Amino acid sequence: MENYWNHNTAFHNELVADAKLRGGRVLDIGCGDGLLLQRLAPIAQGVVGIDPDLKAISLAQKRLAATANVSFVNDDFLAMPVPPPEERFATIICVATLHHMELRKALQHMGEFLAPGGRLLVIGLAEDKTFMDLLISGLYLVPIRIMDRMHGGMKDPAVRIAAPKESIGEIRQAAVEVLPGASIRRRFYYRYCLRWSKR
Template sequence: MGWTRGIEVPDGERWNGNIHYHRLLVEAVPTGGAVLDVGCGEGMLARRLHARGARVTGIDLDEPGIEQARKQSPGGEIEYVCGDFLTHPFEPESFDGIVSVATLHHMDAAAGLKRMRELLRPGGTLAVVGLARDALPRDLPWALAGITGFTWFRLTKTKWEHPSPIVWPPPVTYREMAAIARDILPGARFRRHVMWRYSLTWTKPPV
């Protein structure tokens, strides 16, 4: 139906491949707890989490994105940090939930998951939606399904273009990402989704 961009577009009128999977993350992490949004961009997911009662901190390296996020939360109800998630001095085990959308492929994925594991409290939940690379020809059916699904949604929705930097292609394949997750987060649930995304959920074992 078209393309839109800019913070003047209400959250409820926005759609793209990342926003499509926000619900998976919102439903995965606890309400009422402290939640970290890694690679928060202009803050749409952080706002959804806050609306469900979470105490949200968003972190992103992109300063213009963080500025847009702060403009959309003028009351300061969400804490936004412009910085490197891998090195910012968060206290270990200080979050009940950690979420991330389309961010792990911007960094070393293993280092990112280890850092999330370190910051998550025992009993807390980590939920990621990420992008990986098709390995052709094995992944051709998934690629075709992605094209079909994306085309359908483009015909029925107006695509919102996010302001954050883009990294393409992702450095690891879906199979490699699943192996990384299994190695670092034993018992994690890894699922592949139609529109070039995977989801990863893991609950840190209680002490």
């Protein structure tokens, strides 16, 4: 299966580099067609992809059929039981998926799946609710269009999409309450990055 570029895959290299610092087991929540899993597999002890969409899981299995250290779960992440300590993850990655779930419950559940010393990395979407949100998005419009053209245009796999519900301010407040010490900052391509390390 081909590689491609879009506003989510634009962050893959930095996510893989961050996960490589710890190695160990990596969980990709909302793995879609498995492109990020494919990039994580060489640097991790084991990689688990979870997605509730059976079609997406089937595509990921096809992409990674020859990769031994990858496994898949076709389920809702929030319905998964917390694994025992020895099966928790050094890195949890969630790209363009958090807004599909109940925000606080999802953040808490992700924290429970992390091993001590592990790191949560979220690339997310937020709704523009305030004047400042709209202004920043408007300022990004032209440079993002230029970058899209430079990369040959956006290519999106056939996966489920949903509009974000919370603003970046609301997401930041929830993260601070559920995951003390979490950092959130706006990123290019109408995304934000949430990082949290578990002590």
